[in-house]
Amino acid sequence: MSDLNTQAVARYKNNFLREVEERVEEGDMVKMCMQCGVCAGSCPLGPHWQHSPQKIFMMIRAGKREEVLTSDSMWMCTSCYNCIVRCPRQLPITHIMHGLANYAHRLGIAPKGQPTREFAKTFWNNLIKKGRVNELTLTLAHYFANGIGPGIQIALNMQKIGLGMVLAGRLNPMEIFGGHSVKDLNGFHAVLAKAKEIEDRKKGFSA
Amino acid sequence: MTASIATGQTILVVGGGISGMTAALEAAECGKQVILVEKTPTLGGRTAQLYRYFPKMCHPTCGLEINLRRLKGNPNVRVMTLTEVTAVAGSRGNYAVTLKVAPRHVTENCTACGDCGKAVTSEIADAYNYGLGKVKAAYLPHAMAYPQRYVIDPSIAGTAEGEAAKAACKYGAVDLGMQEETVQLNVGAVVWATGWRPYDANKIQPYGYDRYANVITSVEFERLADPHGPTGGKILRPGDGKEAKNIAFIQCAGSRDENHLRHCSRICCMASLKQTQYVREAWGDEGKSTIYYIDIRAIDRFEDFYQMVQKDATVSFVKSKVARIAENKDNGNPVLHGVDTEGYHRYATEHDLVVLAVGMEPEVTGVKLPDDIILDSSNFIEGSRDGGMIGAGAASSPLDVNRAVQSATAASLRAIQVIHKNAATENA
Ligand SMILES: Cc1cc2nc3c(=O)[nH]c(=O)nc-3n(C[C@H](O)[C@H](O)[C@H](O)COP(=O)(O)OP(=O)(O)OC[C@H]3O[C@@H](n4cnc5c(N)ncnc54)[C@H](O)[C@@H]3O)c2cc1C
Ligand code: SF4
C-alpha cells in the first residue's frame, strides 16, 4: 500500500498541487480558489475540524503534502453543500474534500481509526460482497465496531427502531445469513474491476 | 407629437448622468447638434446621489455645476427629460429613433417656487434617497435638479390633489392634461450613456439585507451621510434610529461572484474607503470602521487614498469575505460570521450597522436594446459593430466619475467622426 505513496512522492517531487490536479477528483479546480474564506465560515463543522476547505486549498498550494493527506479534516465533511452554493468561484468543494479523503485512503496514509473512514470501509466491503447493501449486517458491523460491550449497548438502544423496521418490512431478519445478492454478481464484480482499471490508468497508478 | 429638426448630422446621447452630459457637451462645443435624453425628471444621474466623491472628497455639486453652466450656455444641445428610447432602426449615419416622453404635468413656466408641493399631502417614495424617505407627490427631485422644474407625480394627476396643486400655482405652470408622447427622430450616431444601478442586495441571501433593518447598501449610506438625505446627514441606523458608530463594510457584495456579478465593480473598494471618512467626519475618534475584504483594489493613483485611510486609527481591515450575517435579537445589531485569511481565525463580530459595498450592474440589464448592440459578458455596452452606436461611461464598464468622463469624451469623439464621414458622403 505505502508503495503507492512512495511512488507518488517520487513522481511528483515537491509539486503537490500537480499531484492533486491529476489524481484527486475535481483537483484541477483547487487553483481557482481565491482564499476569500466563505467556505470556511459557512461550514457547519467548521469549529470542530482542524483545517477548513479554504486552509486545505492553501496548504495544497504551499506543498504541505504530508499534513494534508494524513489530516482527518476532509473526513469530517458531511456533504451539506453549504460551501458549494456560496463559493464565489463555484469550486466543487465537497467533491474535492471527498476526493482528497479517497486519495489518502488509496495511498494508505489516511488516519487510522477515523470513524468516518472506518464506516466508509465497512459500507464498501458490505456493498461489494453481494452487489447490494445488507442493512442488517452493515448495521451490526457498525454497532460492534468499537467492541462487543458498546455494540450491545447501541443495539439495545436501537431495538425499538429495528423492530419497527422489521414490522414495516424494511428490514429482513433472515438477511443475517448472508443475504441475497444482485442477479449477476459476477457481472457486478467485473464492472468494479473494470472501473478500477480505468481509474488507475487515468490517475497514473498503473503504468 | 413634436416635430423635430434632427437629421443625420445630429448625435443622440441616451442618459443624462455625468457621462451623458459630458458626451453631449463635448460634441456640442465642437459645433455638433446634440439631443440629450434622460429617463428621470433631472440630469445628473447617480453622481448627484453621492455625498462626496473620491479622491478629492468634494461634493458632487461642483462637478455638476460646471457642466450645467456649459449646458445652459450652449444652444446646440436639446435636453429632453422623462424620455426613454423605445426603438432604434437603421444603421451608422442614419438612424430612426422612437422616443417616449412621460408627462411631467408642469410646463416651462415653473419657477420652482414650491407652492404646489405645499398644497399636496400625499407622498411617494423618494427616488433621490433610494427610497429611504418620502417626498410629496408634487416635488423637485433634488436641490441641484436640472431643469429646475417641479414634477407632479402621475398618481395624483387626475385627483383632487392634482387640482389643488394646479390651483396653488401662480404661474399657470401645472398642466394636468399632459399625455405621454411619442417622438420620432433621425440621427447619425447614438451614444449610450445609460449608466449603472446597484446590484439587488436581496439576492445575496446570507447577508440578510431583506431580513435585517441594520444591513444597508453603500448607495444608501451615501444618502445617510448627506445633509440633503433622509436623516439630515446624521448617521442613524434604519432599524431604531440609533446613532451608528461601529460600522462594518462588506466588500464584493455581489461582485466577483459566479452566483451574482462575475466582474469586479472596480469602484466599491474606493467607495468604502471613502465612506470610512464619513464615519470619521461624523463621530471623530469615537467612530469605528471595519472593512471586510478579499483584496483592496484601489487602482492607479487611488493607492494614495488607500494609504491615507490605512493610517487612520479608527479604520481596521479584516481580510475575509464574510460568510453570513445573523442578528442579535436583543439590540438589533448585525453579527458577522466568517474566518479571516490571515491566520484562519473564526470570528463572530457585532456591529451597529453593516454597509454592503454592492456591485455596479449596467442599468440596461434586462432592457431591450437595438439588435446590433454588442454587450460584454456582464451586459456592459461596447457599441454597434458598424461603430454608429457607442457605449460611454459606466454603461460601458464599471468606472469612477473621472474615468467615466474620459470614456464619454472618447465616445463623443467617435460620434463626431461618424457625423463627419456622413457629411462627406452627403456632400459627394
Ligand atoms: C456607493 C458608490 C459610491 C461611489 N462614489 C464615487 C466617488 O466617490 N467618486 C467617483 O469618482 N465615483 C464614485 N462612484 C461611481 C459613480 O457613481 C459613477 O462613476 C458615475 O455615476 C458614472 O456616471 P454615468 O453618467 O456613467 O452613469 P449614471 O450616473 O448611472 O447616469 C446614467 C443616467 O442615464 C439615465 N438612463 C439610464 N437608462 C436610460 C434610458 N434607457 N433612457 C434614458 N436615460 C437613461 C439614468 O437615469 C441616469 O441619469 C460611486 C459608486 C457607488 C456605487
Ligand atoms: S469559498 Fe471558494 S474561493 Fe472562497 S476560500 Fe472557499 S473555495 Fe476558495
Ligand code: SF4
Ligand atoms: S459540504 Fe462539507 S466542507 Fe462543505 S460546508 Fe458542508 S460539511 Fe463543510
Ligand code: SF4
Ligand atoms: S409648478 Fe407652479 S407652484 Fe409648483 S413649483 Fe412650479 S411654479 Fe411653483
Ligand code: SF4
Ligand atoms: S472594487 Fe473592491 S469591493 Fe468592488 S468588486 Fe472589486 S475588489 Fe470587490
